[in-house]
Amino acid sequence: MAARKASEPLSKAIVEEVWKWGGMKPTGVTLRCMMDFGSIPTEKSLLLSAQFLHKELAIRIARRAIELENLPYGLSQKPAVLKVRDWYLDSFRDVRSFPKIKDKNDEFAFTQMIKIIRVRHKNVVPTMALGIQQLKKDLNPEKEPEEIHQFLDRFYMSRIGIRMLIGQHVALHDPHPQPGCVGQIHCQMSPMQVALNASEDARTICMREYGSAPDVKIFGDPNFSFPYVPSHLHLMVFELVKNSLRAVQERFMDSDKHVPDVRIIVADGIEDVTIKISDEGGGIARSGLRKIFTYLYSTAKNPLDEQSYPGGETDLVTMAGFGYGIPISRLYARYFGGDLQIISMEGYGTDAYLHLSRLGDSQEALP
Incomplete structure (x- = not known):
């Protein structure tokens, strides 16, 4: 999917879709659950993992896209933050436009797609940091607004989770896994x-x-x-x-x-x-x-x-x-x-x- 320019307005359909999925509750998993589930990766377990991610990533990415659109102190309009928001919207559309995952060919194609998402988001931390620096010039340097701090905690925690889920699914495909490792x-x-x-x-x-x-x-x-x-x-x-x-x-x-x-x-x-x-x-x-x-x-x-x-x-x-x-x-x-x-x-x-x-x-x- 072609990336959208930050200046382009969002279509009504994509806005509605993002809000619909962003209103859903994410499903947390435990380390032990990830280990048990991936201990012997089979065609069936990888299919189930991809089906779970197909829905879960849409929810998690949508929630962050909504928040990026509604930040205080004008942070949402900083050029670097607009760039990050667009990465999230592009990834949301990639996940949502992917058809239902029914067999191993679908699962393989889905895995390639989420690899692209992971690469797209690799510079989220420095880019958001740049956005915060752009905001810092407008603020009292001695005080970090509590709303900004809480947003960044939520945002980066969510990013850790998204990257963990994608990374774990991708790693389960490794034909030569490290001894003693599950993903x-x-x-x-x-x-x-x-x-x-x-x-x-x-x-x-x-x-x-x-x-x-x-x-x-x-x-x-x-x-x-x-x-x-x-x-x-x-x-x-x-x-x-x-x-x-x-x-x-x-x-x-x-x-x-x-x-x-x-x-x-x-x-x-x-x-x-x-x-x-x-x-x-x-x-x-x-x-x-x-x-x-x-x-x-x-x-x-x-x-x-x-x-x-x-x-x-x-x-x-x-x-x-x-x-x-x-x-x-x-x-x-x-x-x-x-x-x-x-x-x-x-x-x-x-x-x-x-x-x-x-x-x-x-x-x-x-x-």
């Missing part, structure tokens, strides 16, 4: 190993930015594993370690003192797996602590503007300044029933507690 879910994921990989990635970026990087030490049971989505955990740990490395590096850059390690502790409880990331990077003032979960705030220089538009897919690309890493990491944690808490001692350092539900029976947190 994107690793049934015996080692949080120690994921934390190690994420830390190495964060250190690489720190080395690139500053020429050196503090060491990261990881403590915990290397044999412990639990079912989770490794890409989600990698993203969260990467972001938190990246922030810690930056804080320590900047505090000790011109110092003769020994540069302290960033420490990661992985604890396996009965209900939760908790990962604590501790640094001695000087901490965050109490007045700044409440701002770190907002989307208009960053302690670093902002890398996003119309001239330096990020081209690749990544929720968290640069070392700092996006202002999105912490709030989006908390959404990823909450998506399957976990949470993220930040506790700081100004003048010393910061502890981030990442709680993940170990049982896999938490339903998606749907907006």
Whole structure:
């Protein structure tokens, strides 16, 4: 389907269709349900999955399209937000114009179509960030309106869910799945190993930015594993370690003192797996602590503007300044029933507690 220009008015029919589907209630699924359903992908199970997504994606995409059309403070009219809205409307029409899925040929064609949707939406996060920057110029820089914050929480949480459902369905078609994996879910994921990989990635970026990087030490049971989505955990740990490395590096850059390690502790409880990331990077003032979960705030220089538009897919690309890493990491944690808490001692350092539900029976947190 040809993409529609932002300046083109919406047809009455598409508006009515979007409102009809946006009024329906989405159906949340659990991690365990995804694992059980996809453990042995058969023609029948893939058909059922596609039929579920055919309806579910229309509902979820329509709900976001409606919200994008009705944002306060003139945000809906910002050029970047209009672009995102059009992506959602194009995807809604693609899903709704797809015929009923009756056999494996239909299912295969549907899978190819939702792959296109996933690619279309890959730059939603930086594009929305650009829209927020366009809005920020009109607002009091010290205050993020609560309605904007709540909208972004809902919007990004919904995006996590849509990408998880599409990604899981697509991954079930992989002819050579990774051992121990059901789609994107690793049934015996080692949080120690994921934390190690994420830390190495964060250190690489720190080395690139500053020429050196503090060491990261990881403590915990290397044999412990639990079912989770490794890409989600990698993203969260990467972001938190990246922030810690930056804080320590900047505090000790011109110092003769020994540069302290960033420490990661992985604890396996009965209900939760908790990962604590501790640094001695000087901490965050109490007045700044409440701002770190907002989307208009960053302690670093902002890398996003119309001239330096990020081209690749990544929720968290640069070392700092996006202002999105912490709030989006908390959404990823909450998506399957976990949470993220930040506790700081100004003048010393910061502890981030990442709680993940170990049982896999938490339903998606749907907006």
